[in-house]
Amino acid sequence: MSSPAQEVIYASAKQYLREPVNLALLLIIPPLLIVAMSGALSTFSNVIGGNLGQRAGSGLAGLWAAAILTGVASFFLSLASACVDGRLILAGLRPSAVTAAHAAMTILIALLTAAVSVLILLATQDVGRLAALFGAIFVAALIYGSLGSLLSVYVHGDLEGSFVIILIFMLDAFVGGPLAAGRGIAADLLPVHFPSEVAIASMIDAPIHDSWLVWSGLYLVATSLLATYALMRRRTMQ
Amino acid sequence: MKPLAITALLLREYERNGLLLGLLVVVPLIFITLAIYTTEDIPISFLVRDGGEQVTVSKPMPDVHGAIMVPITAAFLASLVGLFTMVGAARNDARLIVAGASSVTVTSARLALIVVLTTVVTLVSVGVALIDFRPAVLWSFVTANVLVGVTYALIGVLAALLVGRLGGAFLMFTLPMIDIGIYQDPMLVSGEQAFWMKLLPGFGGTRLLLDAGFTPGFDEWTALAFALAWLLALTGVVIFVLSSVRHK
Numbered sequence: 028m029s030s031p032a033q034e035v036i037y038a039s040a041k042q043y044l045r046e047p048v049n050l051a052l053l054l055i056i057p058p059l060l061i062v063a064m065s066g067a068l069s070t071f072s073n074v075i076g077g078n079l080g081q082r083a084g085s086g087l088a089g090l091w092a093a094a095i096l097t098g099v100a101s102f103f104l105s106l107a108s109a110c111v112d113g114r115l116i117l118a119g120l121r122p123s124a125v126t127a128a129h130a131a132m133t134i135l136i137a138l139l140t141a142a143v144s145v146l147i148l149l150a151t152q153d154v155g156r157l158a159a160l161f162g163a164i165f166v167a168a169l170i171y172g173s174l175g176s177l178l179s180v181y182v183h184g185d186l187e188g189s190f191v192i193i194l195i196f197m198l199d200a201f202v203g204g205p206l207a208a209g210r211g212i213a214a215d216l217l218p219v220h221f222p223s224e225v226a227i228a229s230m231i232d233a234p235i236h237d238s239w240l241v242w243s244g245l246y247l248v249a250t251s252l253l254a255t256y257a258l259m260r261r262r263t264m265q
Numbered sequence: 266m267k268p269l270a271i272t273a274l275l276l277r278e279y280e281r282n283g284l285l286l287g288l289l290v291v292v293p294l295i296f297i298t299l300a301i302y303t304t305e306d307i308p309i310s311f312l313v314r315d316g317g318e319q320v321t322v323s324k325p326m327p328d329v330h331g332a333i334m335v336p337i338t339a340a341f342l343a344s345l346v347g348l349f350t351m352v353g354a355a356r357n358d359a360r361l362i363v364a365g366a367s368s369v370t371v372t373s374a375r376l377a378l379i380v381v382l383t384t385v386v387t388l389v390s391v392g393v394a395l396i397d398f399r400p401a402v403l404w405s406f407v408t409a410n411v412l413v414g415v416t417y418a419l420i421g422v423l424a425a426l427l428v429g430r431l432g433g434a435f436l437m438f439t440l441p442m443i444d445i446g447i448y449q450d451p452m453l454v455s456g457e458q459a460f461w462m463k464l465l466p467g468f469g470g471t472r473l474l475l476d477a478g479f480t481p482g483f484d485e486w487t488a489l490a491f492a493l494a495w496l497l498a499l500t501g502v503v504i505f506v507l508s509s510v511r512h513k
Contacts, residue, residue, distance in 0.1 A: 048429070049429075052436065053435070059443060060439060060443065063448070064443075071453055073305075074304055074330065099434050184349075185353075186345055189437075193438070
C-alpha cells in the first residue's frame with residue numbers, strides 16, 4: 028500500500044478516535060443487543076415459523092450487531108468524506124489509494140465489532156466452534172460494510188441512506204435469515220443469509236455445509252468489488 | 266420570519282426529495298405487511314387492562330404482530346427523522362439566523378418540522394396496518410402511535426445534540442429495537458413486565474396501543490401518564506440542551 032494511502036488511513040482512524048463516544052458505542056451496543064435479543068430471538072423465531080434455540084438466537088444477535096454497526100459506520104464515514112476525498116484526489120492522491128483507505132477502515136471496524144460480539148457470546152453462551160463463528164460474523168460485518176460504502180455513492184442523504192439500511196436489514200431478518208427459516212431464492216439472495224447459517228451452526232456445533240461457505244465468500248467478493256468500483260468511480264467523477 | 270413560515274420553507278426541501286418520500290411509504294409497507302404475513306396464524310394470550318381490571322386476552326398472532334409493528338416502525342423512522350433533521354439544523358439554521366430569524370423562531374420551526382414529519386411517518390404506518398388489522402378504538406390507536414413516534418423523534422434530537430451524527434445513528438438503529446421490538450412486545454415478554462421495562466420510553470405508548478387495539482373503551486390511564494411524562498421530560502431536556510448549545 029502506498030504511503031499516501033497509509034496517511035489517509037491514519038487520518039481517518041484519528042478522526043474516528045477524536046470522537047470517543049463513537050468508539051464507546053461500538054463497544055457498548057453489541058453486548059446490549061446480544062443480551063436483549065438472545066432469549067427474544069428464540070421466542071420470535073417460533074412466532075414467524077422458525078425454530079431457533081437460545082444459543083442459536085444469541086449467535087444470530089451477535090452477527091446482526093456486528094453487521095448493522097459496520098454497515099452504518101461505513102455508510103456515514105464514506106458519505107461524510109466524499110468532498111474531502113475529492114479534494115485529496117485533486118491534490119494528487121490516486122483514487123485507488125483513497126478507496127484502499129476506506130476499505131481498510133471498514134475492515135478495522137468489522138474486526139472490532141466482530142471481536143466484541145464474539146467476546147460477549149463467549150462470556151454468555153457455550154460456543155461450539157469459535158473460529159467458524161468469528162469468521163461468519165466477520166464476513167457478515169464486511170458484507171454490510173461494503174453495502175454501506177456502496178450505498179454512500181448513490182444515496183446522498185443521511186435519512187434516505189438510513190431508511191435503506193434499515194429496509195435491507197429488516198428484509199434480511201424477516202425473509203432471508205434462519206429466524207424465519209428463510210428458504211428459496213429470495214432468502215438466498217439476501218446479504219447475510221449464508222453467514223447467518225454458518226454462525227448458527229457454529230454456535231450449536233452443527234455441521235457447516237461447504238455451499239454455505241462458498242456462497243458467503245462469493246457474496247463477500249461480489250459486494251466488495253461492487254463497493255470498490257463505485258467508490259473508484261465516485262473519485263473519478265469528482 | 267414566523268416559525269410556521271420557516272417550517273413550510275423547510276418542508277419544501279423534503280417535497281422535492283422523491284427518494285425520501287418513496288421510502289417513507291415503502292419502509293412501513295414492507296415492515297408491517299411482512300410482519301403480518303410471515304406470522305403463524307395461531308392465537309396468543311397476553312395481558313391488557315379492560316374495565317379497570319387486568320385480564321388475559323387471546324388474539325390471532327398476525328393481528329398482534331401487525332399492531333406492534335406500527336410503533337416499532339414509527340419509532341425507528343421518527344428517531345432517524347429527529348436525529349438527521351437536527352444534524353441538518355446545525356448546518357442550515359445559522360444561515361437562517363444570519364438572514365434575520367431569531368434563534369427561538371428557528372428552533373421552534375425545526376421542532377415543528379420534526380413533529381410534522383413524525384406524524385406523517387406514523388400515519389403512513391397506521392394506514393398500512395389498517396389494510397389488514399382493525400383496532401378496537403381507532404383514535405386511541407393513532408394517538409398511542411403518535412405518542413411513541415414523537416417520543417422517539419425527541420430521543421433522536423437529543424442523540425444528535427449529545428453524540429452527533431454517527432453515534433446518534435448507532436443509537437437510533439438499536440434503541441427502538443430493544444425497547445419496543447423486544448421489551449414492550451407481548452409476543453416476546455409474556456405475563457407482567459418487569460418494573461424496569463415499564464421505565465423505558467416505549468412502555469406507555471405501547472400499553473395504550475394494546476388497549477386501543479384489542480379492547481373496547483379506554484382503560485390505560487397509567488400508561489397514558491407514563492407516555493406523557495416521557496414526552497414532557499424529553500421536551501424539557503431538548504429545550505434545555507438546545508438553548509445551551511445555541512448560547513455557546
